[in-house]
Amino acid sequence: MIGISDDEFMRGDVPMTKQEVRILTIAKANIKSTDVVIDIGAGTGSLSIEAARISRQVFAIEKNPVAIELIEQNVEKFNTPNIIIINAEAPNGLEAIKNVDVVLIGGSGGNLIKILETVNRIIKTGGRIVLNCITIQTTAAALDWFKTHSNYDYEAIQVQINRLHQIGQYDMAKALNPIYIVTAIKK
Amino acid sequence: MIGISDDEFMRGDVPMTKQEVRILTIAKANIKSTDVVIDIGAGTGSLSIEAARISRQVFAIEKNPVAIELIEQNVEKFNTPNIIIINAEAPNGLEAIKNVDVVLIGGSGGNLIKILETVNRIIKTGGRIVLNCITIQTTAAALDWFKTHSNYDYEAIQVQINRLHQIGQYDMAKALNPIYIVTAIKK
Amino acid sequence: MIGISDDEFMRGDVPMTKQEVRILTIAKANIKSTDVVIDIGAGTGSLSIEAARISRQVFAIEKNPVAIELIEQNVEKFNTPNIIIINAEAPNGLEAIKNVDVVLIGGSGGNLIKILETVNRIIKTGGRIVLNCITIQTTAAALDWFKTHSNYDYEAIQVQINRLHQIGQYDMAKALNPIYIVTAIKK
Amino acid sequence: MIGISDDEFMRGDVPMTKQEVRILTIAKANIKSTDVVIDIGAGTGSLSIEAARISRQVFAIEKNPVAIELIEQNVEKFNTPNIIIINAEAPNGLEAIKNVDVVLIGGSGGNLIKILETVNRIIKTGGRIVLNCITIQTTAAALDWFKTHSNYDYEAIQVQINRLHQIGQYDMAKALNPIYIVTAIKK
Numbered sequence: 072m073i074g075i076s077d078d079e080f081m082r083g084d085v086p087m088t089k090q091e092v093r094i095l096t097i098a099k100a101n102i103k104s105t106d107v108v109i110d111i112g113a114g115t116g117s118l119s120i121e122a123a124r125i126s127r128q129v130f131a132i133e134k135n136p137v138a139i140e141l142i143e144q145n146v147e148k149f150n151t152p153n154i155i156i157i158n159a160e161a162p163n164g165l166e167a168i169k170n171v172d173v174v175l176i177g178g179s180g181g182n183l184i185k186i187l188e189t190v191n192r193i194i195k196t197g198g199r200i201v202l203n204c205i206t207i208q209t210t211a212a213a214l215d216w217f218k219t220h221s222n223y224d225y226e227a228i229q230v231q232i233n234r235l236h237q238i239g240q241y242d243m244a245k246a247l248n249p250i251y252i253v254t255a256i257k258k
Numbered sequence: 259m260i261g262i263s264d265d266e267f268m269r270g271d272v273p274m275t276k277q278e279v280r281i282l283t284i285a286k287a288n289i290k291s292t293d294v295v296i297d298i299g300a301g302t303g304s305l306s307i308e309a310a311r312i313s314r315q316v317f318a319i320e321k322n323p324v325a326i327e328l329i330e331q332n333v334e335k336f337n338t339p340n341i342i343i344i345n346a347e348a349p350n351g352l353e354a355i356k357n358v359d360v361v362l363i364g365g366s367g368g369n370l371i372k373i374l375e376t377v378n379r380i381i382k383t384g385g386r387i388v389l390n391c392i393t394i395q396t397t398a399a400a401l402d403w404f405k406t407h408s409n410y411d412y413e414a415i416q417v418q419i420n421r422l423h424q425i426g427q428y429d430m431a432k433a434l435n436p437i438y439i440v441t442a443i444k445k
Numbered sequence: 446m447i448g449i450s451d452d453e454f455m456r457g458d459v460p461m462t463k464q465e466v467r468i469l470t471i472a473k474a475n476i477k478s479t480d481v482v483i484d485i486g487a488g489t490g491s492l493s494i495e496a497a498r499i500s501r502q503v504f505a506i507e508k509n510p511v512a513i514e515l516i517e518q519n520v521e522k523f524n525t526p527n528i529i530i531i532n533a534e535a536p537n538g539l540e541a542i543k544n545v546d547v548v549l550i551g552g553s554g555g556n557l558i559k560i561l562e563t564v565n566r567i568i569k570t571g572g573r574i575v576l577n578c579i580t581i582q583t584t585a586a587a588l589d590w591f592k593t594h595s596n597y598d599y600e601a602i603q604v605q606i607n608r609l610h611q612i613g614q615y616d617m618a619k620a621l622n623p624i625y626i627v628t629a630i631k632k
Numbered sequence: 633m634i635g636i637s638d639d640e641f642m643r644g645d646v647p648m649t650k651q652e653v654r655i656l657t658i659a660k661a662n663i664k665s666t667d668v669v670i671d672i673g674a675g676t677g678s679l680s681i682e683a684a685r686i687s688r689q690v691f692a693i694e695k696n697p698v699a700i701e702l703i704e705q706n707v708e709k710f711n712t713p714n715i716i717i718i719n720a721e722a723p724n725g726l727e728a729i730k731n732v733d734v735v736l737i738g739g740s741g742g743n744l745i746k747i748l749e750t751v752n753r754i755i756k757t758g759g760r761i762v763l764n765c766i767t768i769q770t771t772a773a774a775l776d777w778f779k780t781h782s783n784y785d786y787e788a789i790q791v792q793i794n795r796l797h798q799i800g801q802y803d804m805a806k807a808l809n810p811i812y813i814v815t816a817i818k819k
Contacts, residue, residue, distance in 0.1 A: 073285050207796065244766065432622055600796070
């Protein structure tokens, strides 16, 4: 099942998708046990680990060497040997991957359109793309790309999570930053 | 996996937990394939169905006969014969259930404290209780109950989802009503 | 002061900016008693009325004849004769207005860039533009326009309001749709 | 007008109501130029300052000496001599104040019910009470008090503000913590 707690991951100073967003991202991706998954901008590998526990194979693409080390530590901690780590800046490294069912895009580093064009070539019909977007510009660019590529159906949500912190007899809300989740299916 | 679309359920006029809240509720419940689950205030049965697909047995407790019919239709549609429907107003109907691993409380109809006291007697050590609360009063009552029952650890979040509706070249946010999700583990 | 209740306005079926968003919009516009204000896409005139009570002169621009009638009724109800109603689709009707201190853009009907270019010509140095954006695309377009026009400083917020509805002993949250408010000052 | 920027206040390490919440709080209080206002749990004095600029007299009640100093500095900076600072823990200090039109409660330090009972004795008919609540328990307690005191009409909202931070060509949302604003009118 999905939903590992945030504090179970080795994370250092690398930004990490928060548990609730991870859960929704993985659920929207509708991952099956036979699926091949790519996680672009893998960061700490938290999405890769969740995906690896319910799929056949995960490719974690990450450009930052510090993050790569964290992914390796998390892969060992969670015992998910079906993750292949690729130290590259996407779309580099994507073309060689075959039979792709699901692509998770957590970070695109300014290359979103090139990444989507490459993903479009390698993903199967019926495959699913799920993006986490933290800026207006990335959200707008993703929506516009799917609007103009009629071989995709998409939906999008914004997620805002407030966590209640227990302070004596009180529970006080602390906001996580909101995020857009865009989910597309290739027809 | 979890995450059935809202429009796949038979729902009539009965209020239904929305997909994203369902996903988070089920994930927070950390349901295992051998688990026995109770869904209190089952409504359309949407949480019961999601739980039934990944657990051993689900008991759906619901007082409203119109909702009971919808649950039956959804059980048939999703082919989940491991759901036992109990037409009762909780806590009635709970005491007879054995070996309970997970309790989902979607609706408590003003009986929250009595329900929690009964659940406390029948749930296993290590068992999980997940509540969806749409009012301040129910949220506060649930938090206070767990605060004063030190055999539980709890966490709570508020979830706000905005769905982007596609209107020509635009994507316009429509808000779902926010909900509190309280998750407790019996120590 | 600002903050008229929603139900005091004549509104028909015309969409109306909600009270809390109106309050924030007017406050961000920093309107002074000597100011000349333009309200583009005035709708029911709710923003115009609030602005008229604290400024010298308001021009309400609206293309929809049904909305024009509502504005007229609201002007009479709230006794704000310093509102001049212009039945036009902006940017039409803007060029003739002189000494503009504040421009509120509640609706741009797909003409946002043309409107901003015209507003840029007629607004004073030190003048303020406040936009309410309900779509990702309009928000992104507004932000991009201000980013590429270095004679403006801007800030932007997203506002989400949940109203608690009193249902017997309970208070239940009902979400208003979220909105982006972009505020720019001409340097 | 209301809406001073957060960074214009002297604030030290004392928690401060954020601009958007200040604006909504002051607007909901419907302050008039002849009004007497009490600000309970004044903190940095940011609400007191905003209120002082549009009312006759403000009493700022604050127990923390460090905060008292900040209020004094802000009173001087914003030139609002119509603020009387009272170094006390409310409800202490309230009984002596006459002809109270508006009470703002930003912090109640666990004395909420006692404060409301005292305020109830000193506030005029037609007077307004506006509370900012950051915990579920305080929100629930305030709502319950007004529910059981039928000489008050109340409304309540939850406010969530995300500020967009400009990072190069991107605008990234940073969430402020959500807050409940409860507004009551004495009938």
